Amino acid sequence: MDKNNRKPSQQVYYISLIITFVVVIWAIFAQTNFANSANWLLASLTNNFGWTYLLSMLIFVVFAVVLAFSKYGNVKLGPDDSVPDYRTSSWFAMLFGAGMGVGLVFWGVAEPLSHFIAPPGGIQPGSIDSANFAMKTSFMHWGFHPWANYSIIGLALAFFQFRKNKPGLISSIFEPLIGEKRVNGFWGKLIDIFAVFATVAGVATSLGLGTLQINSGLKYLFGIPETQFIQISIILVITVIYIWSAVSGIEKGIKLISDINLYLAFGIMILSFLVGPSVKIINSLVNSFGSYVGTFFQDSLNIQPFGDNSWINGWRIFYWAWWIAWAPFVGTFIARISRGRTIREFVLGVMIAPSVASFIWFAVFGTMGINLGFTGQIPMETLKGIVASPETAFFAIMKHYPLGSILSLIAVFLLGTFFITSANSATFVLGMLTSNGDLNPSKKKQFVWGILQALLASALLLAGGLKSLQTASVAAAFPFIFIMILACISLWKALSHEKI
Numbered sequence: 047m048d049k050n051n052r053k054p055s056q057q058v059y060y061i062s063l064i065i066t067f068v069v070v071i072w073a074i075f076a077q078t079n080f081a082n083s084a085n086w087l088l089a090s091l092t093n094n095f096g097w098t099y100l101l102s103m104l105i106f107v108v109f110a111v112v113l114a115f116s117k118y119g120n121v122k123l124g125p126d127d128s129v130p131d132y133r134t135s136s137w138f139a140m141l142f143g144a145g146m147g148v149g150l151v152f153w154g155v156a157e158p159l160s161h162f163i164a165p166p167g168g169i170q171p172g173s174i175d176s177a178n179f180a181m182k183t184s185f186m187h188w189g190f191h192p193w194a195n196y197s198i199i200g201l202a203l204a205f206f207q208f209r210k211n212k213p214g215l216i217s218s219i220f221e222p223l224i225g226e227k228r229v230n231g232f233w234g235k236l237i238d239i240f241a242v243f244a245t246v247a248g249v250a251t252s253l254g255l256g257t258l259q260i261n262s263g264l265k266y267l268f269g270i271p272e273t274q275f276i277q278i279s280i281i282l283v284i285t286v287i288y289i290w291s292a293v294s295g296i297e298k299g300i301k302l303i304s305d306i307n308l309y310l311a312f313g314i315m316i317l318s319f320l321v322g323p324s325v326k327i328i329n330s331l332v333n334s335f336g337s338y339v340g341t342f343f344q345d346s347l348n349i350q351p352f353g354d355n356s357w358i359n360g361w362r363i364f365y366w367a368w369w370i371a372w373a374p375f376v377g378t379f380i381a382r383i384s385r386g387r388t389i390r391e392f393v394l395g396v397m398i399a400p401s402v403a404s405f406i407w408f409a410v411f412g413t414m415g416i417n418l419g420f421t422g423q424i425p426m427e428t429l430k431g432i433v434a435s436p437e438t439a440f441f442a443i444m445k446h447y448p449l450g451s452i453l454s455l456i457a458v459f460l461l462g463t464f465f466i467t468s469a470n471s472a473t474f475v476l477g478m479l480t481s482n483g484d485l486n487p488s489k490k491k492q493f494v495w496g497i498l499q500a501l502l503a504s505a506l507l508l509a510g511g512l513k514s515l516q517t518a519s520v521a522a523a524f525p526f527i528f529i530m531i532l533a534c535i536s537l538w539k540a541l542s543h544e545k546i
Contacts, residue, residue, distance in 0.1 A: 058235055059480035059491070062242035063498075069247070069518070070502055074509040084518035091524050092359040092367075096349055099366040102527045104346040107194040109534050110201070110393050118541045119390035123201075124208040128386040134395070136301050139308035141196075141380050142400045143467030148256035150188070150311075150407055151461050155443050156436035158184050158412030162419060163429050166357040172426055177416050181334035184412055186345055187362065188404040189338065190397055192369040197396040198530050199377025201389065202537040208385045210540070213483025216241045216374055216529075222539045223532060237529060241374035242479050244526065246495075247519035248371050249472040250502035255516075256465045257281055257507065259437040263458040266441040267451060274508055281504050288466045289496035292473040293489040300470050307463040311403075314456045315410050321448045322414045331409035364520065371523035373530065378478065379471045382485065415443045469499060 073080045092099075113119070122128055130137065161180035162172065169176050202219045212218035217234035224233060257280050264270040291303050319327055338345075349358055384392055418424040423446060424432075432442045440457055444450040476495035477487030506515055 058238045058242065058482075061235075062239050062246075062480060065239065065243055066246050066498070066502070069243075070505060070515070073515050073518070074505055077509060077514065080518070081514040084514050084521060088364075088367075088517050088521040089359075091521055092363045093355075095524070096355060096359060096363045098527060099363045099370075100347055100349060102531060103191045103195060103366050103369075104343070105534070106198050106530065107190055107346075107397075110194045110197045110397060113201070113538075113541075114390045114393035117546050118544065119388065119393075121205075121389050121541065121544055121546070122209065123204040123387050123389065123392060124385045128208070130384075130386040132301065132383055135308070136305055137383060138395065138399050139304040140301060140383050140467070140471070141376075141396060142311075142403060143304045143307045143464060143471070148252055148259070148461060148464045148468060150404065151440060151457055151464060152255060152259055152436060153184075153188075154407055154411035154440065155415040156433060156439035157187070158408060159415045159419070159429060159439060159443075160433045160436075162416050163426060163433060167354065172419060177420060178333065178337060180416060181330055181408065181412055182337040182341075182345075183361070184408040185334050185338040185405055187365045188408060189401045191346070191366065193397045193400050195366075195369045195373050195530070196376045196380060197393055198533055199373050200380035200384065200396060201392055202533045203378060203381035204384045204387075204392065205389075205537060205540065207381060207483070207485075214378070214382065214478050214485055215483040216378065216479075218483065219533045220536050223536045238479055240522075240526070240529075241378070242476060244371050244373075244519060244523055245375035245472055245476055245479070246499065246502065247515055247522070248368075248375065249468060250499050250506065251513075251516040251519065253281065253284075253465065253469060253499060253503040254507045255437070256461055257284075257503065259440075260458055260461045260465070262435075262438040263441055263454055263461065266438070266445070267454055267458065277507055278504050281500055281507075284462060284465050284469070285496065285500040288469040288473065289493060291466060292470040292477075292492050292496060300467070300474065303463055303470065304467050307460070307467050310456060310460045310463055311407075314453060314460060315407060317449065317456070318410050318414065318444075318447075318453055321453070322410065323417045326417055327410050327413045330413040331405065334409060335405060367520040367523055368516075370526050370530070371519050373523075373526060374479075375472055375475050378475045382474070382478070411440070411443075414447065415439070418443060418446055469496070472499065 132140070158180040161183050162176050165171060165176040165179050169179055199216065199219075203214065203216060206212040206218045206221070207214045212221065215234070215238050217229050217237045220234070220237070221229045228234060257277050260280050261270070261272050261277050264276070265272050270276060287303075291300055348362075349355055380396060387395070419426065419429045432439050441454050444453045444457070447453070473492050473496040474487070477492040478484060480495075481487040481491055
């Protein structure tokens with residue numbers, strides 16, 4: 047048995063390493079060719095299959111909600127007598143840190159400002175309409191859709207892993223559809239290898255982009271120059287911490303840093319709310335949520351058959367593709383920490399709690415940015431310059447508010463903890479996926495993947511290939527749409543055999 051388990055594990059491990067190295071070498075040494083190929087592939091997919099991304103993400107939301115409130119809602123992710131491994135606050139902290147991470151700080155100010163100064167056709171830039179559009183759209187991109195997308199893989203994997211005692215591999219989900227033989231054969235390995243590559247590529251680009259923002263924050267606060275040496279040094283320091291936290295295990299390392307991360311995030315939100323335009327923030331939260339819910343289905347399926355879809359392709363469909371690319375990693379990690387919860391508890395916890403936190407986050411920081419533009423404290427031309435460098439947007443806006451330096455300092459620490467929570471979660475998941483689903487993968491494999499992620503981020507940062515790898519990973523995630531739809535079917539089929 048052990049012998050049989052070892053072989054596929056090593057195959058997935060080595061093939062994943064080879065594919066990752068080949069893609070990265072291509073991205074570094076043939077930058078132009080790689081960038082052109084990635085951009086062409088993504089443009090082709092978004093232009094021809096944008097409707098597929100929109101429709102599938104809505105299907106994931108509907109499926110998750112229907113499942114939560116169906117007769118299967120009380121089914122435990124584990125034996126009937128199992129209880130959750132982690133208290134709810136720590137569970138939320140870990141899934142939130144793994145699922146959004148650096149992106150919230152990176153885009154919290156920059157995205158609403160982007161839509162405010164450059165909304166799609168028919169909306170006047172810098173107007174009340176553009177401000178409302180900016181906030182509603184940010185809610186859309188960071189709300190229920192991405193978390194429903196994560197919940198599909200997470201829920202299916204947790205069910206088969208803990209209730210059916212299958213290996214913690216994404217391929218295990220498909221046994222009811224394709225049988226055990228195919229799951230353990232070529233098709234199962236292909237799914238797991240794809241999941242590994244998607245995780246490595248997605249996390250490496252996020253680490254690189256996060257490093258740029260940490261460096262810009264240090265420059266703003268302490269005058270530390272934005273150089274490649276400083277950026278590599280940041281990656282080195284953070285790598286030591288996230289590898290330590292990953293190999294220390296979930297209880298000791300990942301949980302601890304996730305809890306710290308949660309306190310920092312709520313701390314900076316509360317402080318920013320107090321020094322910012324508080325009433326406008328509350329009004330923005332209420333109004334934007336109402337607009338978001340009111341046009342939810344319309345916006346979910348908004349694509350022009352005869353008009354220009356450049357904005358939809360560049361923003362919404364890119365986001366949907368990015369969240370799908372992250373689904374294998376985040377879903378696997380969420381599954382790992384969700385043993386003992388009911389399906390209803392899982393879906394509502396994964397979809398609602400982080401979404402609400404994201405809404406509040408964007409209401410606070412988005413409103414703080416837009417308010418400066420709307421009141422004329424920052425001219426529109428200056429705002430365009432700020433948006434052009436999203437890694438500096440947070441710091442450029444905060445300096446106009448009381449305690450701006452303190453807020454920026456907290457943000458730099460928060461970037462670091464978000465950086466760590468995403469990377470240590472990914473390192474742990476990569477260890478699982480390349481160890482035949484072992485819930486406690488070897489420290490050696492976690493160490494290898496931790497180092498590899500750091501090397502990839504550093505190499506791509508030096509070579510200027512971060513954006514290209516991000517584009518490539520987003521494009522490569524297209525087949526995962528169909529994998530996730532099949533996962534829904536497989537999970538429902540398996541649940542139909544449960545004695546309710």
